[in-house]
Amino acid sequence: MEQKQKDEDIKLKLKKQYPAHVSLKKLSLKNGNLTIEIVVGLLSQQFxxxxEVLLKLRSEASELIHLNVIKKEYRSRNRLKIRAEINLRNIKLQQFFWDFFVSISVDNITREVRVVCDNYLIMKSLxxxxxxxxLKLPDNxxxxxxxxxxxGVSLTYRQKGHYETTKNKFKEYMAFIIYQLFYRFIGKKVWLIHEKFSETxxxxxxxxxKYCYEKHxxxxxxxxxxxxxxxVRNLEPFKDRVVHFMSFKHLVYLLSAKVIISSExxxxxxxxxxxxxxxKEKLNNKSYIFLQHGVLGLKKVDSTFNYQTANSARLFIVSSDFEKKIVKNYFGYPESRISVTGLARWDNLKDTSLSNKEGKSKEIVLMxxxxxxxxxxxxxxxxxxNYYISYSQFLNSKELGDLLxxxxxxxxxxxxxxxxxxxxxxxxxxKNINIIRFGDESLNHLLMRASLLITDYSSVAWEMYYQKKPVIFxxxxxxxxxxxxGAYxxxxxxxxxxLAFKPEELLQQIDTYAKNGFNEKKHFASKRNKYFKYMDQENSKRIYEDIQRNESTFNKKSPVLSQIKNSDALKVAWRKYKYYPSIRKLGEKILGEEKK
Structure with missing residues (x-):
C-alpha cells in the first residue's frame, strides 16, 4: 500500500511539473479496425x-494494449499530431473498461496522459x-x-445486454418524442424509485x-x-403505482421524473x-436521492459515489454523525447535502428470533x-x-456440522x-445448512429471524447491531x-x-454464543449511540420531510459549473480551454462557491 501511494505521489508531481493535454480529433470503427487521431500538447514550451499510445484496463492498470502508431507530425515544439490504430478482432480483451493514454517523455522523464474528448461532434456521434x-464479437x-x-476516451468490452436491440432503441427515441411534446409541459412531478438492477x-x-404510498x-x-x-408479489398492494422496467411508460417517466430515489x-x-x-444522458442529469443500501464504514465506495460525479446525490441519507463525517471527508459532500435520518427499512425491523423456551431450531445467518x-x-x-475455497471448506467442515x-x-x-x-x-x-439464493428469501426477514450473524465486511452487520443481536466478523x-x-x-x-481470522476461532465463538443464549456482549452494546442517531420507527418520515424541504431546488437553474458538467457543448469547451490560467482560475472559483 505504501508503494502504491508513492507511485500516486510521483504521478501527481509529474502532472504538475509537466502539464499536458491530449485531445481526440477523429475516431472511426470499421470492420473491427479502430483508428484515432489525437493532438498532444505540452502546456509549457518544452520539447x-x-x-506510445496505450489502452489500459481500468480494473488492472498493469494490463496494457499497445496501439500501432502510423503517423506522427509535429505542429510546433510543444504540439504533436498522432494517428494510431488497432484491430479489435485481433486482440484479447478483458471485461469491462479500457482507457486511452499517451506516454510522453520530457527531460528524460516519462509520464502517461489521459486522452480526452473536447470535440462536440465526436461526443454526440458516440x-x-x-x-x-x-463492434459485434463472438459469444455475444x-x-x-x-x-x-x-x-475521458474509453473502450468497453462486455456481453451484449438484453435491452440493447434496435426495437428498444426505437422505443427510447419514441419515448423522448412523447416527453418533448407533452410530459415536459404537463410537469408530472414524478418521484421514481428503484433498487438493485430494478429487480428487487x-x-x-x-x-x-411503501411509506409514501400509505402516508402520502x-x-x-x-x-x-x-x-x-x-x-413483484411484494408490490401487489401498490400495483397502481408500479412501473415495469424498460416499458414505454417507464422510459417516459424516467425522462419526466423530478427526482430519482434509490438505494443503489x-x-x-x-x-x-x-x-x-x-x-442515459437525461438520467445522468436527474436530481437523485441516495437512500443507501447499508451503513458506511466497512467498505470504501467513494470512487463510485463521490460528490460531483454521475452518481452525485442531491441528498445523501446517513444514520449518524459518525457516518456523516465519512460522507463529508471521503466523498466530498457539503453538509447541506447530507441528511441524518436512519435507513428506511429499519422502520419495519422486528425481532422474530426464537426464544429458548420454544424448543425449535435457532437460526444463524452467514452472509x-x-x-x-x-x-x-x-x-x-x-x-x-481464497474467497470460494474458504467459505466452501467452512460450509463442509465436519466440526461445523456437528456444532449445529x-x-x-x-x-x-x-x-x-x-x-x-x-x-x-x-x-x-x-442438513442443518441451507444455501439461499439471492431473491429466494427476503434478507430482512432472515435477519429478523436470526439469533446471530456471521459476516466479513457486509453492511448487513449494522442491521443486526441495530436489533441488538450479536455479530461475528x-x-x-x-x-x-x-x-x-479498504474501509473507513x-x-x-x-x-x-x-473477530475471527481462522475457522477454528469462528467455530469457538459460535459455540460460545450458543451456550450463552446468543446474548450481545455489553462492551459492544455500549458503542451503539455512536453509530445510530435514531432508534425509532420514523426514519422514512424524516427522509420524506427532507426531500420535501429540498424539492423546490431540484429544478432550479444549476450553478455555472454544474451547467458545464451537464451540457455537452459547455463540457467540451471547458475541457479545451480550462488549461488557460485565467479560465482555470475562474472555474476553480465557481467550483469553490458551489461546494460551500
Missing amino acids: FTVN KHRVFKNT YISYPYITYNG AQDNSFYFF PEKKVYYVIKKESAD AKGHGYAWRVSQGII PTWRNWLEEVEETTFLKS VQNSLTLNFYVHPKFMPYVEKFSSAS YLFDLDEYKANQ MNLKKDLFGD
Missing part, C-alpha cells in the same frame, strides 16, 4: 517526445450513433468506444415507497421493477452498463459480501480464489447477488481486502462484534 460505433460480446462522464423490492427503496397518496411516487421479478446508483434504474443513447477483485471473473478464476446438530441450530448461507453466477458451486452435506482475508477495497473504520479496533 517532448511521444513514446452517444447517439449506437450501432455504427459498436460487443465492444465500442465511448466518452466517460468526465470526458425488499430494501430501503421499497420501504420508503397524493404524491406521484412510482416504483420501477422488472416484470418477471419474484419481488442511478444506473440501476436503466439498462445496466449502457452508456449510449438519449435516456459474506462480494470482493471487487472477483466481480464477474471467469468461473475457473472464482473457484480458485449439538446446539439445534440452522445456518442459512446467503449468497451475495454479485456472486449469483457461482451460486451452484456452493453446497453442504449438512470472519476476516480471513483482511490484508487482501485492505489492499484491494479500523477493522481491528472499531467493530461492534467478535
